[in-house]
Amino acid sequence: MQINSMQINGIHIDDTFAEAFNMRGTRIIITAQNHKWAYHAANAMTGFATSVIGCEMTADETPDGRPGISILMFAMGSKVLMQQLETRMGQCILTCPTAAAFAGITSEDMISLGKHLRYFGDGYQTSKLIAGKRYWRIPVMDGEFLTEETTGMVRAIGGGNFLILATSQPAALAAAETAIDAMKKVPNVIMPFPGGVVRSGSKVGSKYKTMFASTNDAFCPTLKGVVNSELSPDIESVMEIVIDGLTFDDIAESMKVGIEAICALGANSGVKRISAGNYGGKLGPHLFKLHDILKGSAA
Amino acid sequence: MSALTFTLKTAQQQSIDCSALTPDSLSGKSIDEIGAIKLGTGKNTLRVSDAFDISGSDTQQLVFKNATGKLDYIGANMASGSITIEGDAGAYLGLGMKNATILCKGSAGAFAACSMRGGLLTINGNAGDFLGAGSEGLRKGMLGGTVIVKGNTGDRTGDQMRRGLILIEGNTGDYCGSRMIAGTIGVLGNTGAYTGFNMHRGTLLLTTQPKLHATIQDCGMHTLPFLNLLFKSFSNYDSEFSKLSNQRVQRFVGDLAYNGNGEILVLNN
Numbered sequence: 001m002q003i004n005s006m007q008i009n010g011i012h013i014d015d016t017f018a019e020a021f022n023m024r025g026t027r028i029i030i031t032a033q034n035h036k037w038a039y040h041a042a043n044a045m046t047g048f049a050t051s052v053i054g055c056e057m058t059a060d061e062t063p064d065g066r067p068g069i070s071i072l073m074f075a076m077g078s079k080v081l082m083q084q085l086e087t088r089m090g091q092c093i094l095t096c097p098t099a100a101a102f103a104g105i106t107s108e109d110m111i112s113l114g115k116h117l118r119y120f121g122d123g124y125q126t127s128k129l130i131a132g133k134r135y136w137r138i139p140v141m142d143g144e145f146l147t148e149e150t151t152g153m154v155r156a157i158g159g160g161n162f163l164i165l166a167t168s169q170p171a172a173l174a175a176a177e178t179a180i181d182a183m184k185k186v187p188n189v190i191m192p193f194p195g196g197v198v199r200s201g202s203k204v205g206s207k208y209k210t211m212f213a214s215t216n217d218a219f220c221p222t223l224k225g226v227v228n229s230e231l232s233p234d235i236e237s238v239m240e241i242v243i244d245g246l247t248f249d250d251i252a253e254s255m256k257v258g259i260e261a262i263c264a265l266g267a268n269s270g271v272k273r274i275s276a277g278n279y280g281g282k283l284g285p286h287l288f289k290l291h292d293i294l295k296g297s298a299a
Numbered sequence: 300m301s302a303l304t305f306t307l308k309t310a311q312q313q314s315i316d317c318s319a320l321t322p323d324s325l326s327g328k329s330i331d332e333i334g335a336i337k338l339g340t341g342k343n344t345l346r347v348s349d350a351f352d353i354s355g356s357d358t359q360q361l362v363f364k365n366a367t368g369k370l371d372y373i374g375a376n377m378a379s380g381s382i383t384i385e386g387d388a389g390a391y392l393g394l395g396m397k398n399a400t401i402l403c404k405g406s407a408g409a410f411a412a413c414s415m416r417g418g419l420l421t422i423n424g425n426a427g428d429f430l431g432a433g434s435e436g437l438r439k440g441m442l443g444g445t446v447i448v449k450g451n452t453g454d455r456t457g458d459q460m461r462r463g464l465i466l467i468e469g470n471t472g473d474y475c476g477s478r479m480i481a482g483t484i485g486v487l488g489n490t491g492a493y494t495g496f497n498m499h500r501g502t503l504l505l506t507t508q509p510k511l512h513a514t515i516q517d518c519g520m521h522t523l524p525f526l527n528l529l530f531k532s533f534s535n536y537d538s539e540f541s542k543l544s545n546q547r548v549q550r551f552v553g554d555l556a557y558n559g560n561g562e563i564l565v566l567n568n
Contacts, residue, residue, distance in 0.1 A: 065527045100524055124560060126500065127481070128525055129462060131532040137525050146524045 006291055008260070010267030011274060013290050018161045018255070018276035021284025023074045024081045025156030025246055026111065027104030029057065030093060031068035041099040042069040044092035055187070063102045064146065070104050072190045074158050074244040081153060082111045089117055089147070094138070100146040103133075107152035114138075114147030157286050158192075160243035160251035162259055163201065163219060163275040169237040171270025173197070176239040178265060179258035186254040189245035198240040204282045216277070235272060248286060256293050302360035302383070303333075305351040311369040313341040314389055315350060318372035322380025322399070325358040363388075368408050374401045377418075390427070393420045394434065396444065406450065410434065415463065417444040421537075428453035428472065431465045431484075439480065441465070447538050454491070457484045460501060466533070466540045476503045479561055483529070485540055498554045498561030504529075505565045508549075515553035515563060522546050523564070 006013040030045065032038040035056060055070040062068035073088075075081035093101045094117060101113055114136045118125040121138040127149075128135045134149040164179070166172035180196035183189070191197075206214035217223050218230040219238045231238070241258055245251040259274050276290055277283075305320065316339035325333055334348030347353065355362070359380035363370065366386030373389070374382045378397040387405035391413055398417040406424030412431045430452045431441035440459035447466045454472035457465055460482045470488035477493070479501040486505050494509040526546040533540040543566070551563040 063528060063531075064524050065531070066524070126502075126560070126562070128483070128502070128529070130525075130528050131535070135525060135528065137523075143521060144523055144525070146528075 006294075008263035008294070009265075011263050011271055013259070013263075013294060014273060014275040015291055016276050016278045017290065018159070018288040019279050019281070019283045020157050020159035020161075020251065020286040020288065021076075022286075023076060023156045023158035023244060024078045024153055025072060025074045025244070026081060026085065026151050026153050027070060027072050028085075028113070028151060029062055029068050029070050029102040029104040031057075031062045031064050031066040031100045031102070032096065033066065033098040035067045035069070037096060037098050038067055038069045041093050041096035042071050044096065045088045046071055046073070047088065047092070063148075064100055066100070072104075072188070072244075072246070074156055074190065074192065076158070078109070078111070078153060085151075086112055086116060089113060090120070093147070094120065094140070094145055097142050102148045103151035105152040105154060107154045109153040110150040111153045113149060113151045115149045117147065118149075154246060156244065156246050157248060157251055158244040159277075159284060160189075160245065160255055160286070160288050161201075161240055161277045162255055162290065163273075163277065164239045164241070164262060164271055165219075165231065165235045165273040165275060166237055166239075167234055167270040167272060172237040172239040175262045175265060175269055175271045176241060179241055179261050182261035183241070183243070183254050183258045186250070186257055188247065188250040189243050189254040191241055192244055193242055196241060198242055201238070201240040201277060204279050219275075230275065232272070240277065248288075251286075252288055252293050255288060255290075256296070259290070259294060300357040301355040302357050302362045303353070303355040304362040304364060305347070305353060307351055307363070307365040307367065307370070307386075308349075310367055311340070311350070313343075314369045314371045315340045315345070316372050317363075317370050318375035318394070320347070320361065321374060321377040321382070322359045322361060323376075323378050325361070328358070330356070366405065368406070371408070373403075374399065374420075377401075387424070388422075391434070392422075393418075393446075396420065398444075409453065412441055412444070412446045412465070414439075414441065415444045415446070416442045419445050419447070419536075421447045421449075423449045425450035425469070426452045426456075428455050429458055430456045431460050431463070432456075432458035441482065445536065447536055447540075449538075451488065457482070457501075460484070464532075466536065466538055468539050475509075476501065476561070476563075479503075485533075487539055495551075495554055495561060495563050497557045497559070498563075499557060499559045501561050503561070503563040505563060508565050509563065511551060511563070512554075514556040515551050516555060518550040518552050520567065521548060521550050523548060523550075526564075 057068040118136040126137040138145040176197040201216040202213040203216045217227045337344040361382045363384045368387045371389035372391045375394040377399040381400040384403040388407040390408040392407040392411040395414045403422045409427035433440040439461040443463045445464045451469035459478045465484045473491035475490045477496040481501045483502045490509045547567040548564040
């Protein structure tokens with residue numbers, strides 16, 4: 001077990017690091033008649049595996065002057081991101097009443113947003129080049145679906161994380177929710193799991209050859225007696241928060257905000273330790289050292 | 300540095316081809332060298348210094364003073380800098396302009412912005428026929444950029460237009476948007492007969508109901524979200540179009556005689 005002397009408000013901070021890997025990311029702005037329908041589209045779009053914390057935009061901030069949501073999407077590679085974006089645009093934004101989609105980020109690598117989806121218009125689609133950007137107007141049953149032709153794809157980082165070790169499952173989850181509430185306010189990051197929280201943290205590899213990852217047994221409380229456990233006897237539940245972000249600094253800032261929010265609850269909340277998913281260099285090149293992050297010196 | 304200024308000495312009987320007088324072609328030349336440039340006029344040529352008094356030195360900013368409708372091809376194919384015309388311009392103003400600015404304080408002749416590819420052309424007066432069209436023999440008209448006309452335009456405005464934006468604050472003649480391939484033409488005044496004749500694609504944005512021929516079909520009243528983007532882009536220009544905000548339009552589509560999918564949007568005032 002690896003516990004050192006750093007404590008905040010009675011909660012131990014392990015001298016370890018979160019290990020993250022390279023991803024590709026993009027940002028989309030979804031607008032609709034009102035925020036209710038923009039959220040419907042954004043929630044459907046982000047869906048499973050890339051569940052995204054939406055960022056509300058006022059009518060003044062969106063390209064078409066309607067209420068909107070800014071979403072981030074990440075994938076392990078450019079091909080997957082492009083494929084997922086096109087699939088989700090077709091199934092989630094094209095179908096959502098009044099929704100429109102615009103590029104939320106520009107870069108040298110521009111990928112298709114509505115470029116191929118336009119063919120849904122069956123020849124009645126119309127292109128407009130406005131202020132140097134190409135848009136597609138596709139006739140649909142509620143009027144017109146408006147989408148920008150492309151959006152930017154940027155290099156990003158996925159898998160920043162920290163673990164919340166608590167004396168009970170409710171205490172671990174309550175602390176995770178507190179952290180997520182605080183981390184939602186940090187721009188350029190997402191916490192891509194249900195409610196932003198993961199209960200099934202994983203380790204690299206498995207005893208089964210077909211599995212690339214398997215349960216993180218060192219942090220499973222029910223295996224304390226049979227594996228080389230990271231858990232002390234009083235720990236009964238562990239929750240993980242995973243962060244994907246556009247830059248290293250975005251993720252570091254998000255981790256700092258989340259951990260500090262948990263530490264503000266104090267040890268009486270049931271949280272005893274904060275640790276991180278450290279895979280010994282097997283997972284990726286980006287190391288988020290908890291102590292450095294909390295001292296504000298992570299780089 | 301003051302703008303390089305060409306002041307027309309006397310009113311010309313014959314048109315002068317001014318295509319050699321652009322920021323790109325004059326860059327690095329002395330006043331004497333510029334004065335020695337020969338310009339075509341009918342079947343003859345004349346030196347620049349014979350037709351104009353030349354002053355100033357900044358070849359990126361050109362000014363034509365005492366300009367008349369006999370000065371053709373001003374700003375032809377220019378790719379940088381700006382030209383201000385104090386007076387009228389002749390035919391082919393801004394022909395093939397790629398990326399530059401032209402301000403004509405008077406009126407322009409036929410074929411202004413013809414085959415234009417980029418930049419901004421503003422005409423404070425009227426423009427002649429074939430504004431933003433293609434030059435003779437070409438099958439595509441204007442290919443990009445923005446044209447703003449404060450006055451009226453002649454017939455065949457935007458004929459075979461392929462891309463770009465033409466904003467007309469006054470009226471247009473007949474056949475506005477004829478054979479249009481793409482792009483946007485806005486008209487705050489009235490349009491003449493056969494508006495959108497043989498239109499393939501593109502958008503005509505009007506404020507008054509035109510008299511349309513039978514093969515332009517009414518598709519009803521709509522609120523179109525893209526108009527907000529379009530109106531936002533208008534705010535960059537010194538034009539009455541920057542005041543538009545209503546996204547409610549009557550949409551006409553055609554020309555069905557050409558199997559066209561162009562649209563005429565009439566703003567609901």
